[in-house]
Amino acid sequence: MKVFIIGVGLIGGSFALDVKTAYDSVTVFGIDQSEKHLEEALSLGVIDAKATYEDLAQADVVFVAIPVNALTKQLSKILDLVNDDAIVIDAGSTKEAICELISEHPKRRNFLAAHPIAGTEFSGPSAALHGLYQYKTNIICEVEKTAFKLQEKALKIFSDIGMRIRYMDPKSHDIHIAYTSHLSHISSFMLGKTVIEKEANERDIFDMAGSGFESTVRLAKSSPAMWAPIFQQNKTNVLETLEAYIKNLQEFKQFMEQEDFESIYEAMENTNKIKEILKGITVKH
Amino acid sequence: MKVFIIGVGLIGGSFALDVKTAYDSVTVFGIDQSEKHLEEALSLGVIDAKATYEDLAQADVVFVAIPVNALTKQLSKILDLVNDDAIVIDAGSTKEAICELISEHPKRRNFLAAHPIAGTEFSGPSAALHGLYQYKTNIICEVEKTAFKLQEKALKIFSDIGMRIRYMDPKSHDIHIAYTSHLSHISSFMLGKTVIEKEANERDIFDMAGSGFESTVRLAKSSPAMWAPIFQQNKTNVLETLEAYIKNLQEFKQFMEQEDFESIYEAMENTNKIKEILKGITVKH
Numbered sequence: 059m060k061v062f063i064i065g066v067g068l069i070g071g072s073f074a075l076d077v078k079t080a081y082d083s084v085t086v087f088g089i090d091q092s093e094k095h096l097e098e099a100l101s102l103g104v105i106d107a108k109a110t111y112e113d114l115a116q117a118d119v120v121f122v123a124i125p126v127n128a129l130t131k132q133l134s135k136i137l138d139l140v141n142d143d144a145i146v147i148d149a150g151s152t153k154e155a156i157c158e159l160i161s162e163h164p165k166r167r168n169f170l171a172a173h174p175i176a177g178t179e180f181s182g183p184s185a186a187l188h189g190l191y192q193y194k195t196n197i198i199c200e201v202e203k204t205a206f207k208l209q210e211k212a213l214k215i216f217s218d219i220g221m222r223i224r225y226m227d228p229k230s231h232d233i234h235i236a237y238t239s240h241l242s243h244i245s246s247f248m249l250g251k252t253v254i255e256k257e258a259n260e261r262d263i264f265d266m267a268g269s270g271f272e273s274t275v276r277l278a279k280s281s282p283a284m285w286a287p288i289f290q291q292n293k294t295n296v297l298e299t300l301e302a303y304i305k306n307l308q309e310f311k312q313f314m315e316q317e318d319f320e321s322i323y324e325a326m327e328n329t330n331k332i333k334e335i336l337k338g339i340t341v342k343h
Numbered sequence: 344m345k346v347f348i349i350g351v352g353l354i355g356g357s358f359a360l361d362v363k364t365a366y367d368s369v370t371v372f373g374i375d376q377s378e379k380h381l382e383e384a385l386s387l388g389v390i391d392a393k394a395t396y397e398d399l400a401q402a403d404v405v406f407v408a409i410p411v412n413a414l415t416k417q418l419s420k421i422l423d424l425v426n427d428d429a430i431v432i433d434a435g436s437t438k439e440a441i442c443e444l445i446s447e448h449p450k451r452r453n454f455l456a457a458h459p460i461a462g463t464e465f466s467g468p469s470a471a472l473h474g475l476y477q478y479k480t481n482i483i484c485e486v487e488k489t490a491f492k493l494q495e496k497a498l499k500i501f502s503d504i505g506m507r508i509r510y511m512d513p514k515s516h517d518i519h520i521a522y523t524s525h526l527s528h529i530s531s532f533m534l535g536k537t538v539i540e541k542e543a544n545e546r547d548i549f550d551m552a553g554s555g556f557e558s559t560v561r562l563a564k565s566s567p568a569m570w571a572p573i574f575q576q577n578k579t580n581v582l583e584t585l586e587a588y589i590k591n592l593q594e595f596k597q598f599m600e601q602e603d604f605e606s607i608y609e610a611m612e613n614t615n616k617i618k619e620i621l622k623g624i625t626v627k628h
Contacts, residue, residue, distance in 0.1 A: 270464075271524060319574065328536070
């Protein structure tokens with residue numbers, strides 16, 4: 059099996075590693091606009107060989123893991139180049155724009171719109187992890203638009219690397235993911251910004267920050283090149299979450315100003331049920 | 344050595360466990376307003392015996408780990424009851440109110456104002472952890488107001504359980520901790536609230552939330568009984584952080600509305616330096 063990874067960073071690189079573990083007879087080719095990343099992926103054993111778009115005709119599977127603004131620019135071209143039996147899977151964090159863009163493409167049936175809910179705050183080939191996808195959810199959109207045999211091929215791979223599948227329409231995906239992922243990133247980035255602006259003397263952060271701060275601000279290490287385009291493509295939904303979040307913060311602030319600590323207690327107590335909700339999430343690091 | 348723990352929850356209980364590991368000849372007594380917690384701490388081996396305020400005269404060391412509103416009510420009484428050679432250490436997350444309250448107490452020299460930067464989002468005796476304090480920072484305020492011999496006694500214990508010490512005045516403590524800890528909790532609680540409000544159907548959270556959401560919302564599992572009083576006692580500083588945070592979120596929102604994704608990219612990129620800052624934090628779970 060010839061698997062082509064376009065974008066050999068955290069997401070593409072981890073997929074490469076897992077596929078190589080799952081199958082004996084697989085060759086993983088890497089394509090990346092950064093020659094440095096490609097060399098790095100090769101020397102780390104993330105990919106077996108470097109390739110270019112001209113080689114895509116040989117591909118059985120193409121996994122596209124590039125920022126969503128690059129994805130909308132490249133996907134048509136990629137589909138043009140693959141053969142009729144190839145399956146092209148994307149890993150973009152937004153789904154509506156890409157599904158719409160590709161809806162009339164003659165090779166629409168060769169494309170599977172996916173969003174593996176997996177990752178870390180790090181990026182690049184050196185961030186690729188063995189087993190990143192194990193026990194994780196893969197959200198697949200518009201599955202009915204993908205050729206049945208190619209669906210099967212893709213699902214077999216996801217199953218072999220340990221993922222569970224959830225089907226969803228692109229619109230619903232983009233709304234829910236704005237709440238469960240995109241807003242977390244903004245909240246974390248702005249928390250980091252606020253603390254850095256205040257604490258010009260970084261030693262004070264260093265000394266007084268505990269595991270709580272570290273955990274809440276972890277996502278602020280994420281790649282702007284990946285995240286700015288996500289916010290752009292999911293603008294309407296993200297703005298809705300941001301509005302709701304700011305409103306809750308303003309209410310909390312107002313309670314404090316009014317010395318209404320009973321309402322603050324209550325708001326926190328009601329939110330404690332996130333404990334039970336999170337128990338369902340199996341996260342293996 | 345007779346060590347009394349007042350409040351046998353996460354913080355007090357973990358201190359008890361570490362002290363018992365560090366010393367052969369120590370007896371740990373527990374005092375708690377909850378008989379259930381006391382029984383639990385005893386059966387878990389967190390404490391050696393149950394005690395009451397009447398036993399405090401025997402104490403060599405008293406470690407007070409109760410919510411900060413209870414602390415301001417109890418500390419005077421506790422100091423009244425201990426003998427002249429006892430050291431009373433608190434673990435409150437705010438320091439200005441307690442230091443001011445106790446400033447004229449005849450046994451001020453028996454008190455050491457401390458804030459161990461350690462914890463988890465869980466509470467109660469069953470949340471007590473061996474080694475919680477190892478490599479963690481203990482912030483000590485107004486050390487000069489504690490009798491020298493008693494300072495030495497306390498510092499020896501902190502050192503023996505693996506803590507490093509940082510000295511700070513109570514006012515600075517409360518300002519900095521508002522940014523590095525209190526704001527993180529509000530940001531996390533309000534994130535949890537926002538997502539729960541939107542996602543009435545919890546299966547959607549469960550399926551689509553990854554490790555990023557989990558990490559950002561972790562602190563929303565924290566105890567309201569502990570946190571509402573902290574926000575109350577540190578009201579002025581917390582309001583300042585909250586204002587700065589909301590302002591940054593509003594600016595982010597405005598950039599999005601104006602389709603100014605360059606400014607969004609820039610804000611994120613500037614915040615990425617939190618990576619370097621966090622590298623300095625040694626967090627062992």
